[in-house]
């Protein structure tokens with residue numbers, strides 16, 4: 001197998017704060033293959049945004065980042081600020097949570113798309129304009145030619161988000177990172193933008209790293225899913241394996257929140273631990289209905305194989321899959 005397009009290994013991100021050191025991301029591993037759609041899921045505060053923003057160093061200076069982030073063979077943690085600049089918004093595009101912040105109110109949307117094209121590619125203004133109109137049209141801006149000279153405030157929230165997508169696509173990225181691209185929008189518009197991103201990914205052979213709370217969206221668009229909790233990865237699986245055969249108690253609890261899958265014993269009580277003082281052992285153990293004594297001590301459990309479906313590895317970081325603790329999946333399922 002060829003190397004993945006993006007490979008993140010032992011990523012650690014800490015913030016010095018007045019309350020102590022926040023361990024926002026603590027030893028995270030994941031890959032995104034060329035053209036693959038990977039979804040990062042997990043409760044609010046689990047470190048999804050920080051993990052994504054580490055990739056092209058978008059974090060504030062108070063962040064200390066360790067680990068390896070390989071993109072197409074280059075370790076981004078190790079490359080110069082100017083090299084990184086050329087990846088950011090170039091081969092690696094970002095769609096941010098709030099479209100309001102991503103657009104500049106003093107330039108027309110057309111100018112902003114043209115700028116995004118010309119910054120990374122040596123094309124004439126006229127060509128860039130043509131491409132920009134085509135892009136705006138492709139992302140669903142009606143009468144793109146006529147709207148080219150409009151300012152962001154003349155667009156609705158959903159339309160602004162489409163413009164943001166057009167800007168991210170302008171340099172023809174190999175990887176698009178979309179962090180809950182639609183939280184500020186209403187549900188129907190959210191779905192439209194997500195569908196658009198998924199279509200564009202497929203159409204362009206572009207890899208997507210997608211952060212979302214919406215497991216319905218995950219089921220529809222993901223090839224693989226990475227489940228994070230309190231700065232760590234709990235489970236990584238192909239999308240079918242994750243929904244049909246979730247291995248980690250945390251994943252099961254998340255899935256139980258989906259309509260029609262509710263199991264009152266699996267819903268999660270409590271809240272995320274204090275990020276400056278996370279529990280020892282498995283960080284989920286204080287909330288885990290299946291925790292045993294060994295879950296409360298030592299390091300985070302190492303990921304272990306929970307099988308493989310159609311060649312996609314399924315890994316789970318849970319002691320219940322340890323040989324010493326034989327509580328196999330069958331037993332747990334019998335409980336349900």
Ligand SMILES: Nc1ncnc2c1ncn2[C@@H]1O[C@H](COP(=O)(O)OP(=O)(O)OP(=O)(O)O)[C@@H](O)[C@H]1O
Pocket residue numbers: 015017022023024042043044045046047048049050051060062275
């Ligand atoms: N600049 C910062 N300074 C200090 N702590 C931070 C900073 N940015 C994030 N954090 C902390 O890092 C942890 C992870 O935050 P992050 O935003 O990555 O979570 P998330 O999974 O993206 O949550 P959400 O689903 O709400 O977007 C949280 O405890 C958060 O408070």
Ligand code: NI
Pocket residue numbers: 048049050179
């Ligand atoms: Ni976030």
